[in-house]
Amino acid sequence: MKKNESYEELVKGIWRDNPVFVQVLGMCPMLAVTNSAVNAIAMGMATLFVLVGSSFLVSTFRNVIPKQVRISCFIIIIATFVTIADYTLLALVPKVHKELGAFIPLIVANCLILGRQEAFASRYPTRLAVMDALGMAGGFLLALFSLGAVREILGDGALFGVRLFSENFEPWIVMILPPGGFLTLGVILLFFNWFRYKKDEFLADVAEAERGGS
Amino acid sequence: MIADARKPPAAPSSLRLVMTLAIAGLVSGVAIIGIYETTLPTITANKARELREAVFKVLPGVTRMQALVYRDGRIMAVPEPQKDEPVVYGGYDEQGDFVGYAMPGAGPGFQDTIALLYGYLPGDKQVVGMEILESRETPGLGDKIYKDAAFVAEFSALSVEPEIVAVKKGTGSQANQVDAITGATISSKAVVRIINETHAAWIEQLPAPGTEPPLADATGNAGTGQ
Amino acid sequence: MDNLPWIFISALLVNNFVLTYFLGLCPFLGVSNSLETSARLGLATTFVMLVTAVCAWVLNTYVLVHAPYLRLICFIVVIASTVQFIEMLIKKLSPALFRAMGIFLPLITTNCAILGLAIFATNRGYGFVEGIVYALGAGIGFTLALVLLAGLREESELSNIPKLIQGTAMNLIIAGILSMAFMGFAGLFSTS
Numbered sequence: 061m062k063k064n065e066s067y068e069e070l071v072k073g074i075w076r077d078n079p080v081f082v083q084v085l086g087m088c089p090m091l092a093v094t095n096s097a098v099n100a101i102a103m104g105m106a107t108l109f110v111l112v113g114s115s116f117l118v119s120t121f122r123n124v125i126p127k128q129v130r131i132s133c134f135i136i137i138i139a140t141f142v143t144i145a146d147y148t149l150l151a152l153v154p155k156v157h158k159e160l161g162a163f164i165p166l167i168v169a170n171c172l173i174l175g176r177q178e179a180f181a182s183r184y185p186t187r188l189a190v191m192d193a194l195g196m197a198g199g200f201l202l203a204l205f206s207l208g209a210v211r212e213i214l215g216d217g218a219l220f221g222v223r224l225f226s227e228n229f230e231p232w233i234v235m236i237l238p239p240g241g242f243l244t245l246g247v248i249l250l251f252f253n254w255f256r257y258k259k260d261e262f263l264a265d266v267a268e269a270e271r272g273g274s
Numbered sequence: 275m276i277a278d279a280r281k282p283p284a285a286p287s288s289l290r291l292v293m294t295l296a297i298a299g300l301v302s303g304v305a306i307i308g309i310y311e312t313t314l315p316t317i318t319a320n321k322a323r324e325l326r327e328a329v330f331k332v333l334p335g336v337t338r339m340q341a342l343v344y345r346d347g348r349i350m351a352v353p354e355p356q357k358d359e360p361v362v363y364g365g366y367d368e369q370g371d372f373v374g375y376a377m378p379g380a381g382p383g384f385q386d387t388i389a390l391l392y393g394y395l396p397g398d399k400q401v402v403g404m405e406i407l408e409s410r411e412t413p414g415l416g417d418k419i420y421k422d423a424a425f426v427a428e429f430s431a432l433s434v435e436p437e438i439v440a441v442k443k444g445t446g447s448q449a450n451q452v453d454a455i456t457g458a459t460i461s462s463k464a465v466v467r468i469i470n471e472t473h474a475a476w477i478e479q480l481p482a483p484g485t486e487p488p489l490a491d492a493t494g495n496a497g498t499g500q
Numbered sequence: 501m502d503n504l505p506w507i508f509i510s511a512l513l514v515n516n517f518v519l520t521y522f523l524g525l526c527p528f529l530g531v532s533n534s535l536e537t538s539a540r541l542g543l544a545t546t547f548v549m550l551v552t553a554v555c556a557w558v559l560n561t562y563v564l565v566h567a568p569y570l571r572l573i574c575f576i577v578v579i580a581s582t583v584q585f586i587e588m589l590i591k592k593l594s595p596a597l598f599r600a601m602g603i604f605l606p607l608i609t610t611n612c613a614i615l616g617l618a619i620f621a622t623n624r625g626y627g628f629v630e631g632i633v634y635a636l637g638a639g640i641g642f643t644l645a646l647v648l649l650a651g652l653r654e655e656s657e658l659s660n661i662p663k664l665i666q667g668t669a670m671n672l673i674i675a676g677i678l679s680m681a682f683m684g685f686a687g688l689f690s691t692s
Contacts, residue, residue: 084668087525088612129291133298135580139573140302144309147569151313154320162619165572169612171526215413233414238520239679246672253664302573310569357565358625382506384687386515387624412686460687 066191073195079172080203080245081252086172089163090204091241097220100208102156104201106149106164110141111173111200112193115181119189122182134177135168142168172200210244211235329363329376332393332403336365336373340490344479351487362476364486365393372486374402379472383464386410388419392429392469396483401438401469404429409461416461425462428452434473440466504633507626511637513685517613518645519678524613528646529671531604538650540597541604542643544586546636548608549617551582553635556618557628575618583609613642648678 079085086107093103114137118125125133146164149157157164167173176196181189209219215235217225234240329339340351342364355361363376374396380389389408392401406420419425432438433449440463446453454462481487517523524545531541555578564571587605591598598605608614617638621631652674661670 084529087529088522090522091525092522124294126291126294129295132295132580135576136295136298136302136573139576140305143306143569143572146572147309147313147317151316151320154317154324162616162623165619166523166612166616168572168576169610169615171610174610231414233412234680236413237683238522239676239683241522242672242676242679246669246676249667249669249672250665253667253669257664303570306569306573382503382510386510 066187069188069191070195070198073192073197073199074202075199077196078199078203079196080200081249084249085175086170086200087245089166089170090207091238091245092163093160094204094208094211094241094244095236096159096212096216097205097208098156099159100204101201102149102153103160103163103167104197104204106145106160107167107170107173107200108194108197109145110138110167111176111197112190113141114138114173114177115189115193116186118177118181119184119186125182130182131174131178134174134182138173138177139168172196207241207244207248210248211240215240325363328391328405328407329365329393332376332391332405333365333374334393334402335367336376337368338366338370338489339363339376340366340487342375342487349479349481349487351490353490360475364489366489370489372488375480377472377476378407379468380408381464381468381471383409384411384416384458384460388461388464388468390465390468392472394434394473396480396486399434401429401432401434404465404469406465411458411461415455415458418455418458419461419465422455425453425455434470437470437473438466504630507630508633508637509688511634512641512644513682514688516641516645516682517616517638518642519675519682521616523616524611524642524645527604527607527611528649528675529668531646531650533650533653535647535650535654537601537604538646539643540601541608542639542646544590544601544605545608545611545613545642546639548579548582548586549614549635549639549642550632552579552614552618553621553631554628555582556621557626557631560622571622575615579614579618580609613638645678649675652678 073079080087080090089103089107094100114134117137118134142165145167146157149160149164176193180192184192212235213219213224214232215237217223217229217231232240235244326339330336340363341353341355341361342349343352343355343359343361344350345352351364362378365373365376367373375394376391377394378389378391380387382388387408388406388411391405391407393403394401404426409417409419411417411419428446429452431449432452435450437450439451440454440459441451443453443456445451452462452466511517515521518525518528527541527545531537552575556575559571559574559578564574583606586608587598590601590605617635621634626634649671653671656670656674665673
């Protein structure tokens with residue numbers, strides 16, 4: 061029973077309640093760092109670290125933190141993890157850190173993380189909270205990567221720095237520029253909408269058929 | 275009994291609230307200071323290495339360097355420049371002889387600020403190398419200022435007299451002219467302008483050629499004199 | 501780089517906080533369905549930005565030189581306190597405005613644009629005056645982007661939009677086109 065629950069929490073964040081495509085949270089860093097697949101993954105990993113760490117602490121101490129100051133406590137915890145992630149990245153991979161720039165500290169303002177603490181981690185036991193954090197961060201990483209890959213392939217003709225096309229390929233430069241971020245995400249959301257619409261239609265048809273049949 | 279069970283729990287005292295925040299802040303502070311101290315050596319080493327690599331790139335033949343600042347009316351070597359103090363780097367070869375200056379400059383480009391480092395030989399009054407340190411120019415166009423090897427090579431033997439000029443591609447003939455990049459004229463001209471401005475700011479303060487500060491050894495003492 | 505007009509115009513148009521740096525997207529996409537609310541939110545945000553810029557400079561100059569690693573936490577505390585303070589101020593001065601703004605005031609705290617402003621200004625080493633000019637440009641630019649999108653959204657409500665595109669997808673595509681338009685401002689201040 062418990063195992064199924066944990067699994068549920070883990071998986072829901074990846075597709076059904078994907079933080080970017082479904083809940084439309086965490087937009088700011090999304091668009092800014094996804095001009096290449098490497099940057100996207102780095103940001104996704106940093107966010108995963110912060111989200112899991114914060115959820116773990118918040119959930120463990122959820123019965124100790126008074127309600128009145130909970131938001132401030134959440135923010136202190138999140139900011140601490142973000143600062144740790146910032147310095148660790150600067151020490152280990154300075155080139156990536158330079159690319160991500162000011163967006164690493166901005167993870168603090170990512171509505172996704174604070175939202176998860178408020179909505180989930182502060183109300184559920186540690187194990188479930190960590191599973192939820194992993195799932196949400198995983199969904200976030202997935203979204204970041206898909207956006208980053210599309211933008212890099214179309215805008216640079218490469219993936220992870222590896223040239224994919226011949227010399228004659230004229231890259232669609234706007235994709236790695238800001239408008240490209242907006243447009244790509246808009247189109248991906250469009251597909252998501254279409255997908256859900258079709259699914260709802262299908263389910264409605266099934267319900268209709270069942271009603272008509274019985 | 276039932277009435278008791280329905281009573282809402284008492285609100286926590288102000289002291290409890292403050293204590294919670296204080297403890298959270300304290301633990302957080304300790305964790306942050308911890309990570310800072312742990313990563314500081316690596317970070318400073320990385321920064322120093324990046325700077326050294328850039329300096330060696332713009333001053334061919336240079337294997338050692340030191341920071342130079344303008345204080346008390348003259349250029350002098352310092353182990354550590356003060357924050358916000360303008361600094362140039364002196365490049366020296368294996369024997370410790372002065373080769374040239376590596377001068378950092380920055381200014382607005384087409385999209386945003388461009389930061390660069392260029393190598394200068396005072397004896398020949400020539401720029402011998404240029405390295406873009408930071409740029410957010412348009413990918414595919416403006417970013418050619420560091421991606422286009424031909425453009426960067428324009429700065430390997432450039433006279434600064436009377437000043438560097440960017441001209442249309444293919445028309446550069448004189449020693450102080452740089453061929454701008456087609457389609458990235460503004461970025462190219464920005465690079466030239468930044469170098470000219472940095473140069474104008476420093477030229478009065480640089481000592482006469484041949485009287486540059488000698489390389490200080492590890493103990494901070496200047497080497498045997500000029 | 502002490503060029504004040506350049507700093508202002510750059511933050512306002514060329515490197516607009518929303519359309520170029522992707523900061524402040526939550527309110528940008530969430531609030532911009534009403535022109536009036538957008539304008540008000542933009543104004544409140546600009547004010548918070550100004551206060552934040554000044555506080556950031558004070559912190560950077562006097563406090564954080566000794567403890568640079570505390571920068572992030574200090575900035576967040578400053579922003580949260582400023583927003584709290586403005587909330588109380590508006591509540592006292594104009595209860596009607598307070599009611600109209602509702603939930604959006606506390607949301608300014610998580611607006612990445614304000615934290616982003618503080619971090620950018622720190623990284624670029626802006627002084628007191630430069631910080632203020634930067635905050636003004638950024639705030640007005642943010643308001644501009646919000647108002648533009650709100651106006652377009654209000655217009656589009658009168659048109660026949662396919663159901664699939666409605667919602668955030670459409671807003672993002674409109675934002676993409678706006679962003680492209682703003683790209684045209686690059687080179688506005690070229691001094692060659």
